[in-house]
Amino acid sequence: MRSLPSDDDAAGTAPPAMNDPAPPASIRLISDLYVHSSSPKPPLRIGLLLDSPELSRALASVVADIARSNFARIELVIFNGSSSSAAPPAPSSFVRRILRLLSDDKARASAAWTLYSRLDQRLWHVADDPLASEDCASLLDGIETLTVEPLTKGFVHRFPPDAVETIRAANLDVLIRFGFNIIRGDILNAARYGVWSFHHGDNDAYRGGPAHFWELYEGSPLSGVILQVLSDDLDAGRVLAKGMFPTELGLSLIRNRVRPYWTSTHMVIQKLWELHNEGWAFVEKRIVPEAPYRGKRKIYRRPTNSELVKWFAVETARKVYGRVARAVTGAGGAVHWRIAVRSGGKLLPSGDVPEMKGFHWVESPPDRYYADPFVIEREGAHWIFFEDYAYSPGYARIACAEVLAGPSLGPPHLVLDTGVHLSYPHVFSQGDALYMIPESARAGGVRLYRCARFPGEWVQVAELFRGPATDTTVWTHDGLWWFLTTLVDPRGHGTGLFLFYADSLLGTWRYHPANPISLDTRNARCAGRVFESDGRLIRPSQDSTRRYGYAFALNEILKLSPTEYEERQVLWVGPDWYPGLRGNHTYNRAGSIEVIDGQTMRRAPEFSQRTPPR
Numbered sequence: 378m379r380s381l382p383s384d385d386d387a388a389g390t391a392p393p394a395m396n397d398p399a400p401p402a403s404i405r406l407i408s409d410l411y412v413h414s415s416s417p418k419p420p421l422r423i424g425l426l427l428d429s430p431e432l433s434r435a436l437a438s439v440v441a442d443i444a445r446s447n448f449a450r451i452e453l454v455i456f457n458g459s460s461s462s463a464a465p466p467a468p469s470s471f472v473r474r475i476l477r478l479l480s481d482d483k484a485r486a487s488a489a490w491t492l493y494s495r496l497d498q499r500l501w502h503v504a505d506d507p508l509a510s511e512d513c514a515s516l517l518d519g520i521e522t523l524t525v526e527p528l529t530k531g532f533v534h535r536f537p538p539d540a541v542e543t544i545r546a547a548n549l550d551v552l553i554r555f556g557f558n559i560i561r562g563d564i565l566n567a568a569r570y571g572v573w574s575f576h577h578g579d580n581d582a583y584r585g586g587p588a589h590f591w592e593l594y595e596g597s598p599l600s601g602v603i604l605q606v607l608s609d610d611l612d613a614g615r616v617l618a619k620g621m622f623p624t625e626l627g628l629s630l631i632r633n634r635v636r637p638y639w640t641s642t643h644m645v646i647q648k649l650w651e652l653h654n655e656g657w658a659f660v661e662k663r664i665v666p667e668a669p670y671r672g673k674r675k676i677y678r679r680p681t682n683s684e685l686v687k688w689f690a691v692e693t694a695r696k697v698y699g700r701v702a703r704a705v706t707g708a709g710g711a712v713h714w715r716i717a718v719r720s721g722g723k724l725l726p727s728g729d730v731p732e733m734k735g736f737h738w739v740e741s742p743p744d745r746y747y748a749d750p751f752v753i754e755r756e757g758a759h760w761i762f763f764e765d766y767a768y769s770p771g772y773a774r775i776a777c778a779e780v781l782a783g784p785s786l787g788p789p790h791l792v793l794d795t796g797v798h799l800s801y802p803h804v805f806s807q808g809d810a811l812y813m814i815p816e817s818a819r820a821g822g823v824r825l826y827r828c829a830r831f832p833g834e835w836v837q838v839a840e841l842f843r844g845p846a847t848d849t850t851v852w853t854h855d856g857l858w859w860f861l862t863t864l865v866d867p868r869g870h871g872t873g874l875f876l877f878y879a880d881s882l883l884g885t886w887r888y889h890p891a892n893p894i895s896l897d898t899r900n901a902r903c904a905g906r907v908f909e910s911d912g913r914l915i916r917p918s919q920d921s922t923r924r925y926g927y928a929f930a931l932n933e934i935l936k937l938s939p940t941e942y943e944e945r946q947v948l949w950v951g952p953d954w955y956p957g958l959r960g961n962h963t964y965n966r967a968g969s970i971e972v973i974d975g976q977t978m979r980r981a982p983e984f985s986q987r988t989p990p991r
Contacts, residue, residue: 398415398654398887398888399885399886399887399888400842400877400886400887400888401413402843403843403844404843404844404845404864405844405845405867406643406866406867407640407643407864407866407873408438408442408642408643408646408647409844410643410647410875410888411442411446411643411646411647411649411650412442412445412446412447412646412650413446413447413448414446414447414448414650414653414654415654416448416653416654418448418653420447420448420449420450420653421448421449421450421550421551421649421652421653422450422452422547422548422549422550422551423443423449423450423451423452423549423550423551423552423553423649424451424452424453424454424455424544424547424549424551424552424553424568425440425451425453425454425455425517425552425553425555426455426457426552426553426554426555426556426557426560426572427454427455427456427457427555427556428456428457428460428555428556428557429456429457429460429556430512430513430514430517431510431511431512431513432510432511432513432555433507433508433509433510433511433638434505434506434507434508434509434510434511435507435508435638435639435641435642436555436642437511437513437516438642439553439555439642439645439646440513440516440517440555441516442642442643442645442646443645443646443649444516446646446649446650448649448650448653449646449649449653451517451520452520452521452547452549453520453521453522453523453544453547453549454517454520454521454522454523455522455523455524455525455540455544455552456522456523456524456525456556457524457525457527457534457556457557458524458525458526458527459526459527459529459534460556460557485682486681486682487679487682488682489680489681489682489685489686490679490680490682490685493685493689494630497628497629497630497631498631500629501628501629501631501632502631503631503632503635505635505639505868505869506631506635507634507635507638507639507868507869508634508638521547523540523543523544525537525540527557527558527560529558532558532559533558533559533560533561534557534558534559534560534561535560535561535562535564536560536562536563536564536567538563540564541562541563541564541567544564544567544568545567545568548569549567549568549569550568550569550570550652551568551569551570551571551572551573551649551652552564552567552568552571552572552573553572553573553574553645554572554573554574554607559611560572560607561609562609565607565608565609570606570652570657570660571606571607572606572607573604573605573606573607573617573645573648574604574605574607574614575602575603575604575605575641575644576602576603576605576612577589577602577634577637577638577641578591578592578600578601578602578603578612578677579599579600579601579603579619579621580601580603580605580612580613580616580619581601581668581669581670581671581672582597582601582670582671582672583601583672583677584611584612584670584672584675584676584677585611585612585674585676585677585678586677586678586679587630587677587679588634589624589630589633589634589637590630590633590680591677592624592633593624593626593627593628593630593633594680594684594688595673596626597624598623598624598626598922598923599621599622599623599624599898599899599922600621600622600623600624600633600634600636600637601619601620601621601622601637602619602620602622602637602638602640602641602644603616603617603618603619603620603665604616604617604618604619604641604644604645604648605617611676615664616664616665617644617648617660617663617664617665618641618644618647618648618665618896619665619896620637620640620641620644620871620873620896620897621896621897621898621899622636622637622640622871622898623636623898623921623922623923623924627692627696628689628692628693628696635868635869636869636870636871637869637871638869639866639868639869639871640866640869640870640871640872640873640896641871641896642866643866643873647893648660651663655890659890710978710979711768711978711979712746712976712978713746713976713977713978713979714746714747714748714764714766714926714974714975714976714977715738715739715740715741715746715747715748715974715975715977716738716739716747716748716750716761716763716972716973716974716975717736717737717738717739717972717973717974717975718736718737718739718750718761718780718784718785718786718970718971718972719735719736719737719784719970719971719972720735720780720784720969720970720971721735721969722734722735722736722971723971724931724948724950724964724966724971725910725911725915725931725947725948729947729948731948731950731954733950733954733955736955736971736973737783737784737785738975739785739786741765744767744768744769745765745766745767745768746766746768747763747764747765747766747776747974748763748764748766748800748963748974749763749764749800749801749802749816749963749974750762750763750963750965750972750973750974751763751802751803751804751905751906751965751972752780752965752966752967752970752971752972753804753805753806753811753967754967754968755811755831758779758780759779759780759967759968759970760777760778760779760780760832761777761778761779761780761786761972762775762776762777762792762802762804762813763775763776763777763778763802763974764799764800764801764802765789765791766800772796772797772798772799772819773798773799773800774791774792774793774794774799775791775792775793775794775799775800775802775813775815776789776790776791776792777789777790777792777802777832777833778790780970784970790832790833791833792813792832792833792835793813793815793826793835795817795820797817797819797820798817798819799815799816799817800815800816801815801816801847801848801849801963802814802815803815803848803849803850803851803906805851805852805906807882810827810828811827811828811831812825812826812827812828812882813825813826813828813835814826814841814849814851816847816848816849818845818846818847818865821843821844821845822840822841822842822843822844822846823840823841823842823843823846823849823862824837824839824840824841825837825838825839825840825841825882825883826838838883839883841860841883841886842860842862842877842886844864845864845865845866845867846862846863846864846865847862847863847864847865847872847902848862848863848902848903848904848919849861849862849903850862850903850905850906850907850916851882852906852907854914854937855937855938857878857879857880857939858878858879858880858881858882858884859876859877859878859907859937860876860877860878860879860886861874861875861876861894861903861907861916862874862875862877863875863901863902863903871896871898872896872898872901872902873893873895873896873901874893874894874895874896874900874901874902874903874918875888875889875892875893875894876889876891876892876894876942877889878939887939889939889942890940891941891942891943894942894944895918898920898921898922899918899920899921899922899930900918900919900920900930900932900946901918901919902918902919902921903916903917903918903919904917904918904919904929904930904962904963904964905917905929905963905964905965906965907934908965908966913933913934914933914934914937915931915932915933915934915947916931916932916933916934916944917929917930917931917932917963917964917965918930918931918932919962919963920949920962921962924959924960925960925962926960926961926962926976927951927952927959927960927962928949928950928951928952928960928961928962929949929950929961929962929963929964929973930946930948930949930950931946931947931948931949931950931964932944932945932946932947933945933947950964952975952976955975957977958975958976958977959976959977959978960975960976961973961974961975961976962974962976
């Protein structure tokens with residue numbers, strides 16, 4: 378296997394690059410993939426730019442990842458002197474606050490925002506708020522500190538020359554900015570690989586702030602996060618990593634920021650891990666390409682009183698109207714999925730418009746739904762394996778049914794019931810053996826089953842991976858086994874698509890250097906098995922932009938090797954092809970048979986109203 382690009386100036390003299398490492402035997406967080414390095418290079422020297430030892434919980438987890446890693450050391454903590462010297466405001470009475478509001482122009486200009494923020498905290502408080510405060514003093518104990526009084530002009534901080542020289546003398550590889558304001562000047566070059574900083578927002582659409590508010594205001598379906606190397610231009614630094622997450626549309630900023638804040642925390646340790654293992658040339662090669670700015674405003678700032686009041690009133694009225702309309706019409710109810718079968722069609726056309734005619738819907742009993750269909754050929758017949766979800770007790774088993782003429786389905790057979798939620802029954806063959814990897818994230822791992830007697834007797838033969846993995850998809854190519862799986866952050870439930878490979882089905886998974894394949898909710902979960910079509914290798918993916926399971930896409934895999942992965946979308950299928958659909962998120966085919974699923978809302982007194990597992 379070819380080694381990855383490396384350079385000799387990263388953290389000392391670099392030996393040959395570490396190639397295709399095995400993932401940890403068990404992980405709980407995505408960052409667990411990146412806390413151990415096998416490279417013999419000296420540890421990276423890290424500096425932190427902080428306002429105080431009190432950090433948000435999300436940023437505190439980044440510091441904790443660095444502290445528990447075996448390849449990076451925090452050597453210097455630079456505190457913002459202008460922040461620490463400011464005494465916290467003394468509590469004031471209601472009357473004093475009103476008088477201040479009447480006499481202070483700035484307070485009046487932000488009165489609506491202050492009121493909204495307090496209301497948001499009171500009404501939509503979340504247990505895992507990523508911006509809740511956490512004391513990191515114990516993590517920073519014993520580390521050299523430096524307090525700097527920045528030269529301030531507006532919102533910009535510049536560092537005095539003597540402070541820059543002191544920091545440069547620490548011989549740091551990376552400075553990480555978790556404090557200060559907008560920083561410019563020589564401090565940006567004081568560490569070997571620059572100053573790294575999060576920008577919570579899609580830099581191609583939202584520059585400025587407040588983070589993740591304007592996505593709500595403008596009704597954007599996506600909320601982004603980037604990790605960038607800062608430059609003198611605001612939000613125009615080189616982007617080391619980027620994630621796109623579904624916006625939690627509504628009135629709550631607190632709710633909308635949970636997923637992007639938590640699910641981006643691994644970005645720092647991942648990029649440090651790549652830097653230590655492979656060198657700066659490898660990290661630079663993966664920098665996200667620049668794109669034209671498409672924001673509606675050059676720089677977003679805190680909304681004015683009139684903007685905020687108008688938006689809040691309109692959104693509140695819309696919510697009230699929606700509730701009244703549902704009560705009057707009886708709309709809404711429980712999420713309900715169905716599967717559809719087609720014979721002799723072909724979803725992937727020569728053009729870019731999917732051909733959806735000919736699918737026949739399969740109705741489930743009224744107390745359950747069917748989803749995630751996979752189809753296989755066996756002894757001249759086609760069989761569909763699917764998620765069989767019961768509204769009560771509220772979890773799914775795996776079932777299967779034979780495809781009959783029409784096409785229609787024969788009677789369902791129970792295949793697998795483990796007492797925990799199962800879905801996405803990825804069935805495949807190896808020689809004469811038939812295997813299945815159902816999604817079993819609630820059991821905490823990726824479990825492999827072998828068919829002992831077709832169709833309904835299956836035996837677990839291995840646990841391939843231990844961690845929060847969903848929708849694992851496997852295939853063989855060029856003599857290797859390939860494993861795509863979606864890892865879910867347990868705190869924000871954001872997703873990332875990761876690729877592994879092995880010499881055999883039961884072999885050790887090896888981490889692919891192109892990981893994460895996607896941190897974009899538009900394609901970060903698989904939607905079916907990888908298949909060939911007209912000589913092309915196609916990966917179905919889910920698009921959960923508007924809601925979970927909203928759409929799926931077909932992506933052509935252009936490059937696949939132990940060192941490269943590249944794909945491009947060739948077809949997108951939303952739910953508007955059939956009346957009443959709210960989503961469709963699985964596509965599979967075998968021979969002349971194609972299967973998909975579709976989501977509707979179904980109201981019935983006997984249905985449980987609990988939210989099905991995702």
